[in-house]
Structures are given as structure tokens and as C-alpha cells.
Amino acid sequence: MYEKLNISREPDSPEQLSALRALLAAVQPELQAIVGSFIHRFYEQLLKQPRFARVLNLLSEAEFARLRQNQERHLRSLFQPRNEAAARVARHVGRVHALVGLEASWLTESFGLYTRLLIMHFAGRVDASERVALLSYFVTRLQDELQWQIEGHEEIGRQLDAALARIDAAILSAHTLSDLLRSVLGALENIEGVVAGTLGRPDAAGVLQFEHAFGSRFKTLYLDRIGTDAVEGTTVRGDSAQGLGASGRAWRSREVQYTAAYATDPAIQPWKQLAGELGIRSAVSIPILDVSGQPMALMDLYSSYPGFFTSADRRVFVEHLQRVLGLAFARHASSPSGVVPYARRQFYVDLLDRGGLQMLYQPVINLGTGRPEKFEALARLKRPDGDGLISPLEFLPVLGAKDMWHLFSRGLEQALLARHRWAAQGVDVDVSVNMPPAALSDARYVERVEQLLRSHPTDPKRLTLELLESGDLDLSERRDALLARFRATGVRLAEDDLGSGYSSLLRLDSFPFDEVKIDQGLLGGLGKAPRRALDFIQHLTRLAHDLGSAVVVEGLESPGLVEAAIILQADAGQGYGLARPMPADAVVEWVRGFRLSIDREHPRTALGIYAAHLLWERRLAYMSPWPDVLPLAARAATALHDYIEREGLEGSPLHLAFLRLINALAEGVDKPAFTQAQEDMRRQLDLLVRAELA
Structure with missing residues (x-):
């Protein structure tokens, strides 16, 4: 019968609309009689189909009872005239269907079942003269309802697409792992139905430490209470109940683990009561894997x-x-690997926001004059109890883009104020x-530099901005424009950590730096390969000088390193062998008492003599095409000869190797005897260097 209805028909006149309303009012008593039995029959049929049953079986008895009550109210609302409120409710129901995992095609199928069952229930309960008008209205109403629900369903899909687009953009643009993860979690937080999320890693004991999170109630009721009697922690070990949930399974299995319903999953028993307080009803645990398939971190979404x-x-x-988080972690693989719990991260950010920044100052010594030429401002955070300072190794990795901006802005202002005070006391560095x-x-950043140079009058050339090393090399027009603005301020630009990565060499070629700082990490191999470390310093110094920096x-950190840097013709040096970082108030007195004695021709340390020998070898290479001048090269090796005499090393293996080298030089640098003597000397x-370092 209902197949022949004109379901597109709307009331043509106020009289027809009034008649339809009267008919709908008249069937209300009949409606009350069939609602319960109809809803029971509807769900009975749905549960016979596996895909619908999978969703419905996720509900507890109480949740299923509430669903039936909602459906009864919804059925009654269908027998009310169409209005915008009904459309809003239907779109909301469509979103809910999407949120619980019903696909759009399932909505169409369930509406077909709904229509057939309702017509069967009503067919014998109304007069024949009313049946066509009532069923025509009802089918049209359900068609509207289905369209509105599909619109709501599609809205959730658009939210997911938008979140992925934002995440992909963050992968490409974020400068730090911490900033990237904040962007990712921020994108996920905007998805309807996602109430909380965490990113964490297990500590040495296997206890999961959450390093990033969203969801205000989740933070208050869970993260802030971890470690108390009120909240169970989570472990990735499988030997306790706290490790049997999805998080622990995901870490151990290296596979995504789903908690489809907290109401029916026994593995979440340790957290079930808290989940109820938070309104959490499902979750997913996503292990972030490295290229070899090993877990690096764990994301939990609720x-x-x-x-x-x-x-x-x-x-x-x-x-x-x-996948994209795995790529992101690989891209930022140089980030510190220590686990920093969420509470400690927030602690550092709060310290920065509440005036806890204190700059210390480490001198940079001119290796030509032996006098300090500048002081580098180094950020520290003051502990609230006044018991010492927090190192940047602890707090820098947790700072995001906004925090880094605040750190730079406040640190620059402190440094300019300190320089002004020093100059007023006669120390103009x-x-x-x-x-x-x-x-x-x-x-x-450049706007802040411009502003502070105006408000703290100083010659811009007395300020150096050191660009920190990054895995990213921005070659965009925007970079060029901002770099030009920095140049226009008149400040000096320096590249920090030259040699710490390939990108730093690329930047040296493409950026007009006034100064470069050779990465102290290159000196870490002195004990194992002294020549290699000194060679790096020598060649990077020549490269920078050739480019005008x-x-x-x-x-x-030692007199030997200072001497080696002097002999290898670096312009300036910095490190604990010269001075440790100091408060601003200590700078003036330290400058007045500091003197660095420099003697390039007579090194007194093993590292200094090794550096002098490398310099001699380089000069020897220039002379090799002219054999007649090689005797001059032999006489130029006085630094090593003087060192042997001064240290009383005559007759030692070092002295004998030196004599063999000088004798072999007379025969020519291209002869095997010289090559062998050179290797013995090295x-x-x-x-000698290893003994000095030991």
C-alpha cells in the first residue's frame, strides 16, 4: 500500500495543514499504545544483523535502556509538524550515529526497516480514509529526518578531514617535536566526541609518563592525581593489572589497541570508576614506531x-x-630522549610565565688580545624555593612556539639591560x-628586536643574535625577507653549533653570518681521536674565514683546548677553561681581574703542540711543490722541538719520532720514509694528548 503514496506532497493550503494537524493529534492515543512494542520490535530486528549488533552490544544494560527511551521520545516527535527544532535534533542524532561508528549507508538501511515496521504497526489502527494522508506525511517526514541525519553524519567526517589536514601541516612546519605534538593534540581536541588525549613514554621502571595532554577535566581528575591513592597509574609491563589495559598492550604488541566500550571491557577495571567520572566510554592506544618497528612513544585518545x-x-x-607521527618522531630524532612527565612540563612553562627566567652570562674571549669581547646570555629558570637554577637541557625541549617566543623576548630584554649597567660601570662589552x-x-622576533633597540638605546653592532641549529633549512622568500629585516637593524648574526649537522653547513653557505660558533660536540672525541677533532676545528675555521665570518x-674546558684554538687561528673562544656562566652582577669584577696569556709560538700543552704540528703540516703541504725550500720547513718545526726540550723529553719515543720525521723530510715528502715517519709522529x-687528558 505505502509503495503507491506520493511522499513528496506537502499540504497545499492552510485548510489542509489544519486538517493534517488535527489528524496527527487524533492518532496520539494510538501512538502511545504502540510505541513500546514498536521500539522493541525495531531493535529486535537490528540485533539480528551483525554490523548493527556489534554497535548495540557495546552498550551496558543501563545505556541500552536509555537508548530505547530516547527512541520512544524520537518516535513521538515524528508525529509533530516539521520545524527547525526538529531539524537541529535530527542533525545532532546523525552526528551521534557517526560518533558511535554507524556508517552513513547503515542509516539508510535502518530507516527503511523503521518505515516498514511502523507502517505495519499503524496499518490496522487508523481509518482507511485517514491512512493515505497519515502515511504520506509520515514517509515524507522520515525522508526529511534521514536527510538531516546524513547532514549531521557528514559533519563529523569533515571534522576528521580538517584535523588530518591540520596535523599534516604541523608535520611540515613545526620546528620542535614539543611544538609539533602540541599542534597534533590541538587538532584532535577539536573533533567532536574526543574528550581527552595524551602522549607519553614509559620511564625506566615501565611506568607510563604523560608528557603532553589535552582535556581540562582529564588533567584535573587524572593527570594531576597520578601517584596518589585516588588514581591508578599505567605501566607497559604485562605482570600487573595496570599493564593489561590497551596502553600496555599497545606498547608490548606494537599494534594499535582499541577499547570499544569501557562498560563491557574487563581490562579497564583499574580505571573504570574514574572513566565514569570523566564521561569516557571508549579509547584507542596508538604506539608510535621507529623505522625498525620499535615503540618510541604512545598516544592515547579518549x-x-x-x-x-x-x-x-x-x-x-x-x-x-x-604513520605521520612515526615520521615526525624520526624527523626530530635528535630531540632529547629523556621522559618529561606532563606535570613537570607544565611546571617549567609556569615558571617562565611567572617571571622565573634568569639569564647567566658566559664570556667570549678574543684569542688575539686575550680580553673578553662579549658575554653570551644563557637562559636558566629559578626554582620557586630558591634552591638553584634549572638547566636549559631540562626545560628547552618542552617549550612550544609561544613559550620559545616569550623566552627570547624576555631574555633579550634582560641582556640589553645588563649590558647597559656594565657600560655605566666602565665595562663596555x-x-x-x-x-x-x-x-x-x-x-x-625581528619586531621585538627593533622595539628593544629603540627602548634600550645601544649600538646595534654590540648585539649578536645566535641562530640555533635546526634540522630544517628554510629557503623561502619569507625567510629572506625576515633576514633582510634583521640585517637592517644593524645587529650581528651568528650561526651557533657549526658542525653539529649537515644543515648547519648548508646554512653557512646560504646565510650571511658575521660569526660562526664551532660546536663543542666536536671536541668530545679528543680522547679517542685527537687529530680528527683538531682537524675539524682547523678546516671549519678555514671554511668560515673563507666565507668572511x-x-x-x-x-x-681546559688550558690545552684554549691553546689549540689559539694556534688553529680561531678568533675567539668560550668555555669552562676560560670562565663559567655568571650572574650579571658578577661580570664587572670578573672582567677587571681577567687576563689570558697568549703565546702562539711556544705551546705548553699536549693539545697545543699537536695543533702547532697540524699547522706545520699544512704549511708543509704548501711547500711540497718546491723541494728546495723543504729545509726551511724543517727549521720551522721549532714549536715541537722547544716543547721536547722544555719538558725534558729528549730520547723519548716522541723525540725519536720527531727526529725520524725531520730526517725523512730531507728525502722528500713524497717518499715512503716520510709517510711512515709522519704516521709515527701522529x-x-x-x-701525548691522551696522557694529558687522563
Whole structure:
């Protein structure tokens, strides 16, 4: 019968509309009689179909009872005239269906079943004269309802697409892993139905430490209470109940684990009561894997809807998220690997926001004059109890883009104020401040420099901005424009950590730096391969000088390193062998009492003599095409000869190797005897340096 109805018909006149309303009012008593039996029959039929049963079986008895009550109210609302409120409710129901994992095609199928069953229930309960008008209205109303629900369903799909687009953009643009993860979690937080999320790693004991999170109630009721009697922690070990949930299984199995419904999953028993307080009804645990398939981190997402993460499209979303986060972690593989719990991260950010920044100052010594030429401002955070300072190794990795901007802005202002006070006391030295790579893609940095140079009058050339090393090399027009603005301010630009990565060499070629700082990490191999470390300093110094940049060697922690940097012709040096970082108030007195004695021709340390020998070898290479001048080269090896005499090493293996080298030189540098003597000399110098370092 209903197949022949004109379901597109609307009341043609006020009289017809009035008649329809009267008919709808008249069937209300009949409606009350069939609602319960109809809803029972509807769900009985749905449960016979596996895909619908999968979703419905995620509900507890109480949740299923509430669903039936909602359906009864919804059925009654269908027998009310169409209005905008009904459309809003239907779109909301469509979103809910999407959130619990029902696919759009299932909505169409369930509406077909709904229509057939309702017509069967009503067919014998109304007069024949009313049946056609009533059923025509009802089918039209259901058609509207289905369209509105599909619109709501599609809205959730658009939210997921938007989140993925934002995440993919963050992967490409974020300068730090911490900033990237904040962007990712921020994108996920905007998805309806996702109420909380965490990113964490297990500590040495296997206890999961959450390093990033969203969801205000989740943070308050869970993260802030971890470790108390009120909240169970989570472990990745399988030997306790706290490790049997999805998080522990995901870490151990290296596979995504789904908690489709907290109401029916026994593995979440340790957290079930808390999940109820938080309104959490489903979750997914996503292990972030490295290239070899080993877990590096774990993302947990929580929803207020059962089955949220288990539909086919949601699983594709989760798998994409897992892949891009794995790539992101690989891209930022140089980031510190220590686990920093969420509470400690927030502690550092709060310290920065509440005036806890204190700059210390480490001198940079001119290796030509032996006098300090500038002080580098180094950020520290003051502990609230006044018990010492927090190292940047602890807090820098947790700072995001906004935090880094605040750190730079406040640190620069402190440094300019300190320089002004020193100059007023007769100590007129330059100052340098570290600047993150984001400064070349964020105009706020150069604007802040311009502002502070106006408000703290100083010659811009007395300020150096040190661009920190980054894995990213921004070659965009925006970078060029901002770099030009920095240049226009008149400040000096320095590249920090030259030699710490391939990108730093690329930047040296493409950026007009006034100064480069050779990474102190290059000196870490002195004990194992002294010549290799000194060769790096020598060649990087020559490279920078050829490009017109001054050279500062960092990490000069001993007199030998200082002497080597002087002999290898670096322009300046910095490190504990010269001075440790100090408060601003200590700078003036220290400058007045400091003197560095420099004697390039007569090294007194093993590292100094090795550096002098490398310099001699380089000069020897220039002379080799002219054999007649090689005797001059032999006489030029006086630094090593004087060192042997001064240290009383006559007759030692070092002295004998030196004599063999000089004798072999007379025969020519291209002869095997000289090559062998040169290798022997290098071995003896290696041993000398290792003994000094020991």
C-alpha cells in the first residue's frame, strides 16, 4: 500500500495543514499504545544483523535502556509538524550515529526497516480514509529526518578531514617535536566526541609518563592525581593489572589497541570508576614506531561515545595518525630522549610565565688580545624555593612556539639591560642572545628586536643574535625577507653549533653570518681521536674565514683546548677553561681581574703542540711543490722541538719520532720514509694528548 503514496506532497493550503494537524493529534492515543512494542520490535530486528549488533552490544544494560527511551521520545516527535527544532535534533542524532561508528549507508538501511515496521504497526489502527494522508506525511517526514541525519553524519567526517589536514601541516612546519605534538593534540581536541588525549613514554621502571595532554577535566581528575591513592597509574609491563589495559598492550604488541566500550571491557577495571567520572566510554592506544618497528612513544585518545574509534573510517584515521607521527618522531630524532612527565612540563612553562627566567652570562674571549669581547646570555629558570637554577637541557625541549617566543623576548630584554649597567660601570662589552630557527619564519622576533633597540638605546653592532641549529633549512622568500629585516637593524648574526649537522653547513653557505660558533660536540672525541677533532676545528675555521665570518670555538674546558684554538687561528673562544656562566652582577669584577696569556709560538700543552704540528703540516703541504725550500720547513718545526726540550723529553719515543720525521723530510715528502715517519709522529702525539687528558 505505502509503495503507491506520493511522499513528496506537502499540504497545499492552510485548510489542509489544519486538517493534517488535527489528524496527527487524533492518532496520539494510538501512538502511545504502540510505541513500546514498536521500539522493541525495531531493535529486535537490528540485533539480528551483525554490523548493527556489534554497535548495540557495546552498550551496558543501563545505556541500552536509555537508548530505547530516547527512541520512544524520537518516535513521538515524528508525529509533530516539521520545524527547525526538529531539524537541529535530527542533525545532532546523525552526528551521534557517526560518533558511535554507524556508517552513513547503515542509516539508510535502518530507516527503511523503521518505515516498514511502523507502517505495519499503524496499518490496522487508523481509518482507511485517514491512512493515505497519515502515511504520506509520515514517509515524507522520515525522508526529511534521514536527510538531516546524513547532514549531521557528514559533519563529523569533515571534522576528521580538517584535523588530518591540520596535523599534516604541523608535520611540515613545526620546528620542535614539543611544538609539533602540541599542534597534533590541538587538532584532535577539536573533533567532536574526543574528550581527552595524551602522549607519553614509559620511564625506566615501565611506568607510563604523560608528557603532553589535552582535556581540562582529564588533567584535573587524572593527570594531576597520578601517584596518589585516588588514581591508578599505567605501566607497559604485562605482570600487573595496570599493564593489561590497551596502553600496555599497545606498547608490548606494537599494534594499535582499541577499547570499544569501557562498560563491557574487563581490562579497564583499574580505571573504570574514574572513566565514569570523566564521561569516557571508549579509547584507542596508538604506539608510535621507529623505522625498525620499535615503540618510541604512545598516544592515547579518549571518547565520550562507545565505539568511536572502531568504525572503518575511524580505523583509517588512526592508522594515518600512527604513520605521520612515526615520521615526525624520526624527523626530530635528535630531540632529547629523556621522559618529561606532563606535570613537570607544565611546571617549567609556569615558571617562565611567572617571571622565573634568569639569564647567566658566559664570556667570549678574543684569542688575539686575550680580553673578553662579549658575554653570551644563557637562559636558566629559578626554582620557586630558591634552591638553584634549572638547566636549559631540562626545560628547552618542552617549550612550544609561544613559550620559545616569550623566552627570547624576555631574555633579550634582560641582556640589553645588563649590558647597559656594565657600560655605566666602565665595562663596555658586547652581548649575544640565542635565537631559535623559528625567528626566520615568525615576524614577531625581528619586531621585538627593533622595539628593544629603540627602548634600550645601544649600538646595534654590540648585539649578536645566535641562530640555533635546526634540522630544517628554510629557503623561502619569507625567510629572506625576515633576514633582510634583521640585517637592517644593524645587529650581528651568528650561526651557533657549526658542525653539529649537515644543515648547519648548508646554512653557512646560504646565510650571511658575521660569526660562526664551532660546536663543542666536536671536541668530545679528543680522547679517542685527537687529530680528527683538531682537524675539524682547523678546516671549519678555514671554511668560515673563507666565507668572511669570524670564528668562535665553544667548549674550551681546559688550558690545552684554549691553546689549540689559539694556534688553529680561531678568533675567539668560550668555555669552562676560560670562565663559567655568571650572574650579571658578577661580570664587572670578573672582567677587571681577567687576563689570558697568549703565546702562539711556544705551546705548553699536549693539545697545543699537536695543533702547532697540524699547522706545520699544512704549511708543509704548501711547500711540497718546491723541494728546495723543504729545509726551511724543517727549521720551522721549532714549536715541537722547544716543547721536547722544555719538558725534558729528549730520547723519548716522541723525540725519536720527531727526529725520524725531520730526517725523512730531507728525502722528500713524497717518499715512503716520510709517510711512515709522519704516521709515527701522529701516533706519538695521540698518546701525548691522551696522557694529558687522563
